[in-house]
Every structure is written in structure tokens, then in C-alpha cells.
Amino acid sequence: MTDFSVENVIIGAGVVGLALGYHLSEKNKEILILEKENDFGKITSSRNSGVIHAGLYYPKNSLKRKLCVLGNKLVYEYCKKNHIPHINTKKLIVASSNDQIEIIENLKKQAEINEVEGVKNISQNEVKKIEPLIYCEEALLVPSSGIVDPIVYMRSLVGKIENTGNMIAYKSNIKKINYDGNNFNLLIQNTDNKEETIIKCKTLINSAGLFASDIANKIEELKKEFIPKTFFGKGNYFNINKDLGIRHLIYPVPNEFSLGLHLTPELDNSVKFGPDFEWVDNSNDYTVNINKKEIFINEIKKYLPDLDTSSLSPSYAGIRPIIEKNDQSKRDFNIQTVDIHSIPHLVNLFGIDSPGLTSSLALAKHIESLLS
Ligand SMILES: Cc1cc2nc3c(=O)[nH]c(=O)nc-3n(C[C@H](O)[C@H](O)[C@H](O)COP(=O)(O)OP(=O)(O)OC[C@H]3O[C@@H](n4cnc5c(N)ncnc54)[C@H](O)[C@@H]3O)c2cc1C
Structure with a gap:
């Protein structure tokens, strides 16, 4: 069994672990990212809408609001600087009936409170001019929303991490973690040859997405009262593989569970619809049930x-990894440090659902500030 030491270990090469790895690498920190899959971003980070959110839906004092609004700017800057495919498409949130107008009015007020700039009402006629196929009574135009290619974005982060000499160790499954008062000792098993390695590190960041609670449960010294249960909220997509001429993101008003079954134009101008929302027990079942087609059609036809x-x-x-099952308004990123669980140099990231992609670079800055 080999045995070696590194200053910082990040568990998970999803977009958040990679953004943090990039940010710390740029600060000349020694890091190792451990990933159980054979490549980066294979779980939630490549199974999302790819939307750069503006940050208007979340409560003012939430981490989601703060990190999404900042993350939106940081992701655009990063994409421009590094030639990552992205488009500032803007977004229309459409009231498809008169009783939904009050909902978009409230969203506009929330946008102002959240310091999301430039959100304005537009009339049915104005919508017809910019998106002739879209029906609505009235809409909100959100200028800072857009789309990005999450895979190219993550590949760029990987390149920057590796260019500094830091590494991502794939096929590395975490079996056991203990804290000896100074260091964390991680027992890692290679998913191919089952070889085991012990890695010692000063700082440990658990960025394992859907499996963050499982990883936390492996830390022997961490009290169970600090480990929330992660519930799974599946979102399915349907697509149409042709250019309908629609260039804006089109969102219905949000519902109790999600932002609604929206239309996302892809970078190649085809369109996808979704995600919907269903609670599931199995975190590995990504099949899309064809029987949902009728439900999708009913929702899409409204706009x-x-x-x-x-x-x-x-x-x-x-x-989606969700730790607050009942009340959506309380669904925030849950970042736990020594102040909460009393273990120095340990950061657990729970409930990093949407807008985690948009917030990734802001999350990285935030976590670094917590560590220092
Ligand atoms: C349907 C859907 C739509 C979304 N749409 C958007 C959107 O449009 N815009 C937006 O901003 N956000 C969106 N999100 C949210 C966004 O995708 C996530 O917040 C983000 O991808 C989370 O990244 P992550 O790195 O935390 O997690 P992940 O991508 O899940 O990465 C965690 C990594 O940890 C690894 N791991 C787990 N267990 C272990 C272990 N034992 N050992 C080693 N490695 C391990 C996993 O293999 C994985 O690679 C959406 C999410 C969903 C589900």
C-alpha cells in the first residue's frame, strides 16, 4: 500500500470541485482532486441545463443569491477570456395567463432586491417581435441570463489545474476517512484494480455532490448530527433536434418544486425542454421515461x-442533491466548516443543486475565504 501527503484534497471533480481546484491552484496551493469516475464532470455537472442564471429567484440573504449573482459575472468573464462556447441569450419569463402576471411582478421585485440588473417587463406585442413563436400575456426580460457549454468549461478548468502541476486522480473511490487531530487520512481504493492507497492531507473539501452526505458519513470523527440527508430530485429533458429560430431562454413561472419546464436554446440552435421534477430513491437511474412526453407537450404548449x-x-x-425536502424557499447551499462541526480544515458542501454551475467560481472564492 502506497502512502503519501498533500496539502489540500478536494473530493469530487464536478464543476464545483474543479472551480475550487482551479482557484486554489492559481494561488499556488498544492492540491489533489480525487474522483471516483474515470473522467471529470460525469455526474450532475454534465447533466444540467447549462444555463448561466441571473440570480433573481433566491431569497436576498441566501448563499445561492449572493454566489449566483457574483458567479454569473465571473463565468461570463472566464468564458470570454478562455474562449469557452457561451451565449448571453437573455431570458424571457412568460406569464401564459392573466393570473400569472402577479407572479412575474413579484419576481421583478425580487430581482431588484437581489441586485439583478436590467430586469424589465415587456408586453405581449414586444415578445411577439423578438420571439414570434412564443405566446404570453406579458413577460419579464432578464438580460444577464445565458448558456454555456459545461463540458468545455470544465475541460478548461482541468487544463489550468494540471498546468500548475496539480493533479486529478480518477477512479479513486473514498473508502474511509479519519482525522488524527492534525491531518486527515483517506483510504482510497482504485475502482479498476482495487489497489488501496492512504493519502494524508491538512485540508479536506468534500465536494461530492449527490454523495456528499455519504462521504461525510465516512469521516469517523464527524458527529452525525451535522450530516444532512441528501434527497434526490430527478429532472428529465426532451429535445427537438432542429433550429426553431428561438434564441432566448423561455421560462414559465416557477412552480412549487422547480423553475418550471423551460426551453433552452442549445449552442447549435437546437432546443431542449425541461427539467421536470420527480423525487427518486435511485441516484444512478438516468433513463428518461417516454411516457412523460404528453406531460411535456401540455406544459410546452402553454408558451x-x-x-x-x-x-x-x-x-x-x-x-439534484436536495437537503431541504419540504420548503423550497429554505433550499440553500449548505457549507459547513469548523464553526459548525468543530473539525479544523474540513469543509463539507451539501445541497449544491442549481445554480451550482453558475455559482462555481464564486463558490470557489467563498470556500477559499472560509479556509483562510
Ligand atoms: C436537472 C438539473 C439542471 C440543472 N441546471 C442548472 C443550470 O442550468 N445552471 C446552473 O447553474 N446549475 C444547474 N444545475 C445545478 C448544477 O448542475 C450543480 O449544482 C453542479 O453541477 C454541482 O456540481 P458539483 O461539483 O457539486 O457536483 P457533481 O457534478 O455531482 O460532482 C461531484 C463529483 O464527486 C464525485 N464523487 C462522488 N462520490 C465520490 C467518492 N466516494 N469518491 C470520489 N469521488 C466521488 C462524483 O463522481 C462527481 O464527479 C442543475 C442540476 C440539475 C440536476
Whole structure:
């Protein structure tokens, strides 16, 4: 069994672990990212909408609001500087009936409170001019929303991490963690040859997404009262593989569970619809049930009434890690440090669901500030 030491270990090469790895690497920190899959970003970070959110939906004092608004700017800056495919498409949130107008009015007020700039009402006629296929009574235009290619973005982060001499160790499954008062000792098993390695580190960041609670449960010294249960909220997508001429993100008003079954234009101008929301027990089942097609059609037709749905096909699914099951308004990123669990140099990231992609670089800065 080999045995070696490194200053900082990040568990998870999803977009958040990679953004943090990049940020710390830029500060000349020695880091190792441990990832159980054979490549980066294979779980939630490549199974999302790829939307750069503006930050208007979340309560003012939430981490989601703070990190999304900052993250939005940071992701655009990073993409421009590093030639990552992205488009500032802007977003229309559409009231498809008169009783939804009050909801978009409230969203506009929330946008002002949240310091999301430039959000404005636009009339049915104005919507018709910019998106002739979209039906609504009224809409909100959100100028800072957009889309990004999450895979190219993550590949760029990986390149920058590796250029500094830091590493990502793939096929590394965490079996056991203990804290000896100074260091964390991690027992790692290679998922191919089952070889075991012990890695010692000063600082440990648990960025394991859907499995962050499982990882936390492996830390022998961490009291169970600090480990929330992670629930799984599956989101399915359907797509149409042709250019409908729609260039804005089109969102219905949000519902009790999610932002609603929205339309996202892809970078190649095809369109996808979703995600919907369903609680699941299995965190590995990404099949999209074809029987959902009728439900999708009913929802899409509310804002896109003339859509030819014959080519609407099941596409992919992603799973949200959710730690607050009942009250969506309380669903925030949950970042636990020594102040909460009393173990120095340990950061646990729980409930990093949407807008985790948008917030990734802001989360990285925030975590670094917590560590120092
Ligand atoms: C349907 C859906 C739509 C979304 N849409 C958007 C959007 O449009 N915009 C937006 O901003 N956000 C969106 N999100 C949220 C965003 O995708 C996530 O917040 C983000 O990807 C979380 O990244 P992560 O690095 O925390 O987690 P992950 O991507 O899950 O990465 C965690 C990594 O940890 C690894 N890991 C787990 N267990 C172990 C172990 N035992 N040992 C080693 N490694 C381990 C996993 O293999 C994985 O690679 C969406 C999410 C979903 C599900």
C-alpha cells in the first residue's frame, strides 16, 4: 500500500470541485482532486441545463443569491477570456395567463432586491417581435441570463489545474476517512484494480455532490448530527433536434418544486425542454421515461402553442442533491466548516443543486475565504 501527503484534497471533480481546484491552484496551493469516475464532470455537472442564471429567484440573504449573482459575472468573464462556447441569450419569463402576471411582478421585485440588473417587463406585442413563436400575456426580460457549454468549461478548468502541476486522480473511490487531530487520512481504493492507497492531507473539501452526505458519513470523527440527508430530485429533458429560430431562454413561472419546464436554446440552435421534477430513491437511474412526453407537450404548449411535437424526443436526465425536502424557499447551499462541526480544515458542501454551475467560481472564492 502506497502512502503519501498533500496539502489540500478536494473530493469530487464536478464543476464545483474543479472551480475550487482551479482557484486554489492559481494561488499556488498544492492540491489533489480525487474522483471516483474515470473522467471529470460525469455526474450532475454534465447533466444540467447549462444555463448561466441571473440570480433573481433566491431569497436576498441566501448563499445561492449572493454566489449566483457574483458567479454569473465571473463565468461570463472566464468564458470570454478562455474562449469557452457561451451565449448571453437573455431570458424571457412568460406569464401564459392573466393570473400569472402577479407572479412575474413579484419576481421583478425580487430581482431588484437581489441586485439583478436590467430586469424589465415587456408586453405581449414586444415578445411577439423578438420571439414570434412564443405566446404570453406579458413577460419579464432578464438580460444577464445565458448558456454555456459545461463540458468545455470544465475541460478548461482541468487544463489550468494540471498546468500548475496539480493533479486529478480518477477512479479513486473514498473508502474511509479519519482525522488524527492534525491531518486527515483517506483510504482510497482504485475502482479498476482495487489497489488501496492512504493519502494524508491538512485540508479536506468534500465536494461530492449527490454523495456528499455519504462521504461525510465516512469521516469517523464527524458527529452525525451535522450530516444532512441528501434527497434526490430527478429532472428529465426532451429535445427537438432542429433550429426553431428561438434564441432566448423561455421560462414559465416557477412552480412549487422547480423553475418550471423551460426551453433552452442549445449552442447549435437546437432546443431542449425541461427539467421536470420527480423525487427518486435511485441516484444512478438516468433513463428518461417516454411516457412523460404528453406531460411535456401540455406544459410546452402553454408558451409554444404551435410547436410540431412529432420530433420531441427523450433526451437525458440529471439528479439534484436536495437537503431541504419540504420548503423550497429554505433550499440553500449548505457549507459547513469548523464553526459548525468543530473539525479544523474540513469543509463539507451539501445541497449544491442549481445554480451550482453558475455559482462555481464564486463558490470557489467563498470556500477559499472560509479556509483562510
Ligand atoms: C436537472 C438539473 C439542471 C440543472 N441546471 C442548472 C443550470 O442550468 N445552471 C446552473 O447553474 N446549475 C444547474 N444545475 C445545478 C448544477 O448542475 C450543480 O449544482 C453542479 O453541477 C454541482 O456540481 P458539483 O461539483 O457539486 O457536483 P457533481 O457534478 O455531482 O460532482 C461531484 C463529483 O464527486 C464525485 N464523487 C462522488 N462520490 C465520490 C467518492 N466516494 N469518491 C470520489 N469521488 C466521488 C462524483 O463522481 C462527481 O464527479 C442543475 C442540476 C440539475 C440536476
